[in-house]
Amino acid sequence: xxxxxxxxxxxxxxxxxxxxxxxxxxxxxxxxxxxxxxxxxxxxxxxxxxxxxxxxxxxxxxxxxxxxxxxxxxxxxxxxxxxxxxxxxxxxxxxxxxxxxxxxxxxxxxxxxxxxxxxxxxxxxxxxxxxxxxxxxxxxxxxxxxxxxxxxxxxxxxxxxxxxxxxxxxxxxxxxxxxxxxxxxx
Numbered sequence: 001x002x003x004x005x006x007x008x009x010x011x012x013x014x015x016x017x018x019x020x021x022x023x024x025x026x027x028x029x030x031x032x033x034x035x036x037x038x039x040x041x042x043x044x045x046x047x048x049x050x051x052x053x054x055x056x057x058x059x060x061x062x063x064x065x066x067x068x069x070x071x072x073x074x075x076x077x078x079x080x081x082x083x084x085x086x087x088x089x090x091x092x093x094x095x096x097x098x099x100x101x102x103x104x105x106x107x108x109x110x111x112x113x114x115x116x117x118x119x120x121x122x123x124x125x126x127x128x129x130x131x132x133x134x135x136x137x138x139x140x141x142x143x144x145x146x147x148x149x150x151x152x153x154x155x156x157x158x159x160x161x162x163x164x165x166x167x168x169x170x171x172x173x174x175x176x177x178x179x180x181x182x183x184x185x186x
Contacts, residue, residue: 001031010183011127014038014167015140018148019118026124034128036179039137039165041144042151044116052143056114063110070103078138080169082162122151129155130182132175136163156182 001009010033013021018040025035046053054062066075073090074097076083083089101109129152133145142159149157158178164170 007031008033010034010036012036012038012179013040015040015165016044016113016116018042019116022118022121022125025127025129026121029126032127034130034182035125036182037129037131037145037148038167038175039133039140039145040131040148041140042117042119042122042148044114047117050119050147052141052147059110059114063107063114066110067103067107070106071098079165081138082164082170119151122148123153125152125155128182130158130178131155132158132160132178134162134164134170135159136161137165138163139165 001007008031011021011024013019013036015038018037019042021035021037021040022042025032041053043050043053045059046055053059062075069075071094073093076090076093080089080093083093100106129149131145131149131152133140133142135142137145145159146157149155158174160171160174160178162170167175
């Protein structure tokens, strides 16, 4: 932000980017005009008080399945079920995976996400916050979004229809409208 000359910003944390944005919001509240969390979560794996994530064993099996399909459209049906049968989307996703990282590097990233836990920070978020989540999200269950909104003081929860995790797939207008209204302060 300093390099860009930005004093304050609206921070948007999508999916696994949410926990880092939550940390930023707690550590630098004066730098934010607001926080938007899209399809995000507070903890990467299940706990007795966080029952809507995969268990560590389930997560590790999912990670193995994702890595076994690396180079192809691995797990597109989880992230974008509405595009799972679309050959062009499959090709794009497979190419993106190959270009983005190696399976070994992604394994480390996925393990870090599995072990992520920012639940202890949620009550400390003082920035205006909106949590957006699709009702049928297969990658991060909607209950994870509801949990964020319930634990962050005065957070607003917006549930939108759809099954896709990626915000650029499916009906984007409700998301864009909600973020635009939030940014304007309405």
